[in-house]
Amino acid sequence: xxxxxxxxxxxxxxxxxxxxxxxxxxxxxxxxxxxRQTMMRGLELLIYFNNNVPIDDSGMPEDRFSAKMPxxxxxxxxxxxxxxxxxxxxxxxxxxxxxxxxxxxxxxGAGSRLTVL
Amino acid sequence: xxxxxxxxxxxxYEGQEVNITCSHNNIATNDYITWYQQFPSQGPxxxxxxxxxxxxxxxxxxxxxxxxxxxxxxxxxxxxxDTAVYYCLVGVPMDTGRRALTFGSGTRLQVQP
Numbered sequence: 471x472x473x474x475x476x477x478x479x480x481x482x483x484x485x486x487x488x489x490x491x492x493x494x495x496x497x498x499x500x501x502x503x504x505x506r507q508t509m510m511r512g513l514e515l516l517i518y519f520n521n522n523v524p525i526d527d528s529g530m531p532e533d534r535f536s537a538k539m540p541x542x543x544x545x546x547x548x549x550x551x552x553x554x555x556x557x558x559x560x561x562x563x564x565x566x567x568x569x570x571x572x573x574x575x576x577x578x579g580a581g582s583r584l585t586v587l
Numbered sequence: 588x589x590x591x592x593x594x595x596x597x598x599x600y601e602g603q604e605v606n607i608t609c610s611h612n613n614i615a616t617n618d619y620i621t622w623y624q625q626f627p628s629q630g631p632x633x634x635x636x637x638x639x640x641x642x643x644x645x646x647x648x649x650x651x652x653x654x655x656x657x658x659x660x661x662x663x664x665x666x667x668x669d670t671a672v673y674y675c676l677v678g679v680p681m682d683t684g685r686r687a688l689t690f691g692s693g694t695r696l697q698v699q700p
Contacts, residue, residue, distance in 0.1 A: 503688065505690075512692055513631070513690040518688070529685075574681050575636065575680075576688075578629075579630055581629070
């Protein structure tokens with residue numbers, strides 16, 4: 471498996487623009503997580519899905535942020551409108567729940583580095 | 588949330604053994620301890636997980652005393668490539684509450700030649 475795939479790897483945009491980050495989880499994984507990492511706040515859990523259904527979005531900073539998972543192989547995190555304080559690295563991770571070897575641990579993507587000017 | 592406490596940073600030299608301790612005084616009966624490693628410009632990567640006593644894999648060892656209020660990640664004979672941030676998480680492995688998914692500040696390990 472190619473692992474968790476995120477795109478774009480880097481995005482530079484101007485304040486007020488819409489930003490869409492994409493994630494393809496590992497096939498067969500039943501959970502998908504979106505994290506944000508900054509120097510000041512570290513790794514923050516934004517939202518996570520189980521079998522494509524949002525379970526907990528209490529970490530989403532404000533209404534400008536939204537996330538969807540239309541199917542088991544794709545998720546998006548959207549920021550509209552973007553602001554300079556949204557600049558961060560956004561990570562997607564997936565996880566398989568169960569008893570098998572390798573289950574119940576997070577596998578992260580390489581991240582999407584967002585810069586909002 | 589289960590709170591973990593780790594040193595902010597550690598320095599070592601190539602070839603030395605490095606021990607990073609994580610304190611988790613309010614660990615619950617069903618909680619496991621999980622460690623992740625994060626290299627610059629990459630996402631965290633799972634290293635090791637344990638419940639009690641000692642767990643060893645090809646990367647590291649994890650020592651957990653009987654009271655389980657702390658744990659120690661041991662990296663044998665570190666190299667420059669072990670320079671990374673190491674995170675300790677506490678929670679029930681199959682749980683998906685925020686408690687089990689929260690990363691603390693981590694320990695930044697710098698290995699010198």
